Amino acid sequence: MQTFLMCEPRHYEVNYVINPWMAGNEGCVDKVLAARQWQTLYDVLAARATIRLIEPVAGLPDMVFTANGGLVYRDREVIVSSFRHTERQPESQHFGKYFTDNGYRVRRLDGGVRFEGAGDALYDVQGRLWFGYGHRSDAKAGVELARILGGSVIALELADPRWYHLDTAFCPLANGHVLAYAPAFSRDSVGQIRAAFGERVIWATDADAHNFVCNAVNIGADVILHRASDALKAALYRHGCNVIELDMSEFMKAGGSCKCLTLAL
Numbered sequence: 001m002q003t004f005l006m007c008e009p010r011h012y013e014v015n016y017v018i019n020p021w022m023a024g025n026e027g028c029v030d031k032v033l034a035a036r037q038w039q040t041l042y043d044v045l046a047a048r049a050t051i052r053l054i055e056p057v058a059g060l061p062d063m064v065f066t067a068n069g070g071l072v073y074r075d076r077e078v079i080v081s082s083f084r085h086t087e088r089q090p091e092s093q094h095f096g097k098y099f100t101d102n103g104y105r106v107r108r109l110d111g112g113v114r115f116e117g118a119g120d121a122l123y124d125v126q127g128r129l130w131f132g133y134g135h136r137s138d139a140k141a142g143v144e145l146a147r148i149l150g151g152s153v154i155a156l157e158l159a160d161p162r163w164y165h166l167d168t169a170f171c172p173l174a175n176g177h178v179l180a181y182a183p184a185f186s187r188d189s190v191g192q193i194r195a196a197f198g199e200r201v202i203w204a205t206d207a208d209a210h211n212f213v214c215n216a217v218n219i220g221a222d223v224i225l226h227r228a229s230d231a232l233k234a235a236l237y238r239h240g241c242n243v244i245e246l247d248m249s250e251f252m253k254a255g256g257s258c259k260c261l262t263l264a265l
């Protein structure tokens with residue numbers, strides 16, 4: 001049984017702009033609808049996994065995106081994030097406290113290296129860690145991760161500011177496939193994805209990517225996401241996946257969807 005950390009959207013809103021999706025959405029979140037959407041995601045996940053909650057903090061609206069709190073890389077061992085933007089930097093201390101209070105060994109990367117947790121670091125079924133840099137996390141964080149984890153870390157360069165975290169454009173699936181959006185990456189990085197997954201890459205179209213299909217939570221056969229085209233659903237079904245669509249409109253105003261609202265513990 002998987003375990004995820006989530007954070008209720010009690011203080012969620014869009015009141016600053018740190019990614020292109022947030023522009024024009026300040027003050028535009030329907031908070032009642034956001035609460036309902038979050039609760040639906042919670043219920044769907046809770047039927048399939050264990051959910052733990054971190055207390056939301058007033059003034060930290062993006063704390064709902066727990067994927068950015070850190071990277072749990074071993075049982076009870078976590079690297080807590082060092083956020084790029086001042087708006088999110090105070091979250092680090094709250095996530096750090098949560099993990100300390102819950103018996104985790106907490107580490108942070110040295111020397112001001114930016115690292116935004118599981119938003120930029122995703123494991124595939126083979127245990128390889130895929131790391132995204134260029135907008136939020138520093139390339140150097142990948143080197144540090146490899147040193148700490150002692151395993152293979154594959155660094156991918158994110159080339160377009162709309163796909164600012166790796167988990168907006170790359171989603172390794174439990175069946176060994178990966179769902180990915182090529183225009184988010186530099187040419188070399190697209191090559192690395194191809195080389196590693198071969199025929200097992202499901203490339204998202206522009207329209208699907210804009211519906212945040214790569215920001216999916218995969219539990220067993222279930223792929224939980226905002227919305228997918230019939231063609232993508234058919235492709236996923238062919239590979240044994242069952243798509244569950246949940247409206248995440250209010251969180252997409254901040255540039256996030258299902259996966260960002262969870263952190264795998």
Ligand code: ARG
Pocket residue numbers: 018019022062065067068088118119120165167168254255256257259260
């Ligand atoms: N507004 C948040 C930010 O820009 C959204 C974070 C989404 N998280 C993610 N893992 N993609 O930081």
